[in-house]
Amino acid sequence: MSVKSKSIQNKSKDERLRKVSNLKVLLNRPELGALGGSILVFIFFGIVAGDTGMFSAYGTINFLEVSANLGIIAIAAALLMIGGEFDLSVGSMIGFAGICIAIPAIYWGWPLWSSILFAFSMAVLVGYANGILVVRTGLPSFIVTLAMLFILRGATLALTRLITGRTQVPGLRVLIENDPIAWIFSADAFKGVFTWLGSLGLIALRQDGTPLATGIPASVLWWVGMTIFATWLLMKTRYGNWIFASGGDKLGARNVGVPVGRVKISLFIGTAVAATIYACVQVLDAGSADTMRGFLKELEAIVAAVVGGCLLTGGYGSAIGAAFGALIFGTVSMGIYYTDVDTDWFKVFLGAMMLIAVIFNNFIRRRVTENK
Amino acid sequence: MSNNLVEFNNISKFFGSVIALKDVTMHIKKGQIMCLLGDNGAGKSTLIKTLSGVHKPDEGEIIVDGKQTVFDSPRDALDLGIATVYQDLALVSLMSVTRNFFMGREPMKGFGPFKTFDVNKANSIASERMGQIGIDVRDPSQAVGTMSGGERQCLAISRAIYFGAKVLILDEPTSALGVHQASVVLKYIVKAAASGLGVILITHNVHHAYPVGNSFTILNRGKSMGTFDKKDLSREKLLGMMAGGEELDKLEVELKEIDRTNKN
Numbered sequence: 001m002s003v004k005s006k007s008i009q010n011k012s013k014d015e016r017l018r019k020v021s022n023l024k025v026l027l028n029r030p031e032l033g034a035l036g037g038s039i040l041v042f043i044f045f046g047i048v049a050g051d052t053g054m055f056s057a058y059g060t061i062n063f064l065e066v067s068a069n070l071g072i073i074a075i076a077a078a079l080l081m082i083g084g085e086f087d088l089s090v091g092s093m094i095g096f097a098g099i100c101i102a103i104p105a106i107y108w109g110w111p112l113w114s115s116i117l118f119a120f121s122m123a124v125l126v127g128y129a130n131g132i133l134v135v136r137t138g139l140p141s142f143i144v145t146l147a148m149l150f151i152l153r154g155a156t157l158a159l160t161r162l163i164t165g166r167t168q169v170p171g172l173r174v175l176i177e178n179d180p181i182a183w184i185f186s187a188d189a190f191k192g193v194f195t196w197l198g199s200l201g202l203i204a205l206r207q208d209g210t211p212l213a214t215g216i217p218a219s220v221l222w223w224v225g226m227t228i229f230a231t232w233l234l235m236k237t238r239y240g241n242w243i244f245a246s247g248g249d250k251l252g253a254r255n256v257g258v259p260v261g262r263v264k265i266s267l268f269i270g271t272a273v274a275a276t277i278y279a280c281v282q283v284l285d286a287g288s289a290d291t292m293r294g295f296l297k298e299l300e301a302i303v304a305a306v307v308g309g310c311l312l313t314g315g316y317g318s319a320i321g322a323a324f325g326a327l328i329f330g331t332v333s334m335g336i337y338y339t340d341v342d343t344d345w346f347k348v349f350l351g352a353m354m355l356i357a358v359i360f361n362n363f364i365r366r367r368v369t370e371n372k
Numbered sequence: 373m374s375n376n377l378v379e380f381n382n383i384s385k386f387f388g389s390v391i392a393l394k395d396v397t398m399h400i401k402k403g404q405i406m407c408l409l410g411d412n413g414a415g416k417s418t419l420i421k422t423l424s425g426v427h428k429p430d431e432g433e434i435i436v437d438g439k440q441t442v443f444d445s446p447r448d449a450l451d452l453g454i455a456t457v458y459q460d461l462a463l464v465s466l467m468s469v470t471r472n473f474f475m476g477r478e479p480m481k482g483f484g485p486f487k488t489f490d491v492n493k494a495n496s497i498a499s500e501r502m503g504q505i506g507i508d509v510r511d512p513s514q515a516v517g518t519m520s521g522g523e524r525q526c527l528a529i530s531r532a533i534y535f536g537a538k539v540l541i542l543d544e545p546t547s548a549l550g551v552h553q554a555s556v557v558l559k560y561i562v563k564a565a566a567s568g569l570g571v572i573l574i575t576h577n578v579h580h581a582y583p584v585g586n587s588f589t590i591l592n593r594g595k596s597m598g599t600f601d602k603k604d605l606s607r608e609k610l611l612g613m614m615a616g617g618e619e620l621d622k623l624e625v626e627l628k629e630i631d632r633t634n635k636n
Contacts, residue, residue, distance in 0.1 A: 236488040238478040241467075245475045248464030255462040256531075257447055257476035315466045368466065368515050 030309030031321030067330025068223035074304035076274030078322035084247030084314030092152035094294025097279035102289035127272030131265030173287030188215025230319035248315025410591035425449035453538030465517035522553030
């Protein structure tokens with residue numbers, strides 16, 4: 001092609017490129033719904049509960065922590081959903097990981113750090129099992145992981161009762177103090193800043209003069225860190241492109257050389273590992289493990305991912321969206337206590353929000369694929 | 373010998389007791405468009421899958437650049453420059469033009485664990501390549517779902533060429549397209565061959581195959597009915613040789629019969 005014709009072409013290309021307003025570009029982003037929803041939720045609680053202490057340092061930390069816990073698993077669930085699969089065993093994995101930490105540490109005398117590593121290696125195994133079953137059998141992941149939901153929950157209960165004779169394993173708190181890695185999941189960050197703010201009288205203090213909110217919980221940092229990492233992964237790496245491709249068109253992706261099986265298996269490992277991070281945070285925070293921990297969390301994670309713009313059919317979505325989905329969830333579930341509304345209504349809100357999100361997402365998908 | 377890019381000699385493929393392919397031989401030269409014609413069930417799909425490494429042939433040999441080879445996977449065929457564009461095109465309609473263009477072979481920048489997908493480079497290559505075939509990609513980050521069928525076909529072909537295809541296997545590239553779009557795609561195929569590629573064009577549409585093909589292999593019930601050069605073959609003869617041709621002749625006779633009995 002000659003230089004001249006090329007330059008003409010480039011010119012004509014520019015002419016054809018209609019200036020699209022930033023608003024329109026934004027409208028085509030998957031996370032728009034969750035972002036807008038978050039703003040609406042904050043405006044709502046700002047008006048209804050603005051003077052109740054919900055947005056004090058302590059209140060904010062509270063709802064952020066709930067959001068963060070869910071966010072950790074929602075982001076992994078979102079990646080998996082973009083990759084075209086579900087993981088319904090996340091909630092059971094949380095319970096299972098919890099006792100994987102607690103039983104070796106309490107009953108077998110393992111150092112806490114080694115039982116944490118043990119829990120993570122079990123997570124890799126469970127995730128791998130989910131993944132290999134889905135990839136090899138071609139069965140819907142809905143079914144495979146539903147089976148895993150029951151297997152894991154049952155095994156958690158049976159093993160715990162077999163070894164300990166009950167369904168709870170307390171007594172971990174004393175082990176946290178001197179452990180080399182437990183702080184990763186349990187420490188509060190920026191303690192100094194909070195103490196300083198407290199001494200200035202900017203945030204509420206306890207009787208003994210320490211601030212009520214002692215710092216930013218580790219889970220919040222995990223949530224933010226995982227959101228950034230997952231977004232980078234999706235948008236900026238080869239692996240991210242493979243996730244979109246595997247979920248968008250499994251066969252097509254395979255035909256051009258994307259290792260679809262490996263991508264999906266690694267995403268299943270991702271959700272199980274995220275569930276274990278969640279379990280670490282909870283178990284170390286409460287100082288005990290319970291066989292029923294994480295009950296129904298898999299569905300909450302899916303709600304957050306869907307509200308965050310993930311399509312149930314795969315190939316489309318965002319990690320930032322899922323993080324905002326979790327923020328909406330956490331804010332409303334905590335905020336409702338600060339209002340006069342009966343907390344029983346929370347689940348109604350949750351369901352309605354999911355419905356609206358799905359309808360909205362369908363609309364977005366049509367916009368994106370038809371360019372209307 | 374050596375001017376054959378690829379030779380498929382006496383390829384057979386069995387599925388249990390079913391003989392899907394028997395003794396099919398095809399040679400593809402540089403710049404040649406070889407049309408593979410056959411009715412539904414003639415074994416076209418099995419042949420494509422065997423040529424592209426999805427199936428292993430049970431008999432016969434594959435010779436690439438004069439060397440006998442075995443394809444263990446589609447990747448092997450791809451590495452030797454034999455690229456297949458399937459009917460489904462292997463495009464993800466929710467993903468952008470660029471992300472589709474480089475799907476599975478993303479250009480990278482940076483070092484070690486911090487290697488990232490070089491989106492800017494990918495965007496500029498994708499729109500340049502599409503521009504070369506006269507498809508004006510307004511915005512390479514637009515979703516493939518917004519493109520027309522012909523544009524998608526051209527994107528898939530152009531992607532295969534960009535990634536070093538020497539032999540292109542095109543599975544029914546015009547079957548789902550309107551007249552204008554089909555002619556755009558056919559024009560592009562001719563251009564690709566003129567630039568030195570070998571093309572295997574699989575179709576059941578004689579009217580699309582005849583104008584662009586240099587030689588024609590006709591497949592019927594798993595067997596090759598022979599390969600013919602264009603100069604030895606008229607369009608009518610080609611039509612007649614496809615299984616459908618004979619059937620249509622018979623149909624015509626039968627229709628006349630019905631017509632006659634009705635009149636009586």
